[in-house]
């Protein structure tokens with residue numbers, strides 16, 4: 049007898065440029081001004097002090113919206129979370145409708161936008177939420193996993209950084225389709241236990257559960273300055289703070305989210 053587990057329904061929600069969007073929402077002077085990743089565009093950018101108590105408060109409001117739909121919420125940072133909505137509290141018939149409703153509630157109640165990915169597991173949901181970003185929704189149905197996954201470059205898989213990517217390149221593996229052609233003993237021989245994970249990920253398999261109690265990984269220290277501080281002066285402090293409070297993997301994604309930066313006129 050073959051027992052098949054019911055397909056799970058996972059949503060990954062990612063607030064769009066969270067810190068900058070909260071700043072813009074709450075300060076009319078910032079409307080229409082570039083506040084994200086501005087250091088590359090305007091070298092004389094002035095750093096706008098990050099207000100983490102406020103971001104945390106908004107993050108809690110977002111969490112309250114999630115809680116209307118499920119108790120299985122795993123926050124990854126202030127602006128990102130996995131939700132298991134295999135069963136949802138409101139009786140909506142599909143995970144897609146749950147995701148749509150959550151995005152609409154965030155927009156109408158908090159005047160912020162979020163992107164969402166819906167999939168049968170966590171890693172696919174996370175890749176999906178990035179697909180239509182910002183302010184988008186992308187759904188991967190179980191039967192669509194292969195057509196979605198196989199053409200992607202291997203660096204989209206969780207845990208594949210520069211080193212693993214380079215090692216895979218030597219095995220002539222650049223896409224997930226290439227990775228799927230590798231057999232398990234070869235991958236295990238090269239990458240140990242992570243080789244097993246790679247083998248599964250290449251097949252769209254990720255049995256990791258949504259863990260509600262996982263602590264939020266985000267900056268928790270605050271500093272207040274009398275005046276605006278130039279980005280160049282702040283950078284060493286931010287880096288030091290980041291090294292103390294972020295794990296290496298989260299650091300990059302938080303920086304991408306963008307600390308609010310205001311361009312000098």
Ligand SMILES: [Mg+2]
Nearest residue numbers: 062063065127
């Ligand atoms: Mg985000």
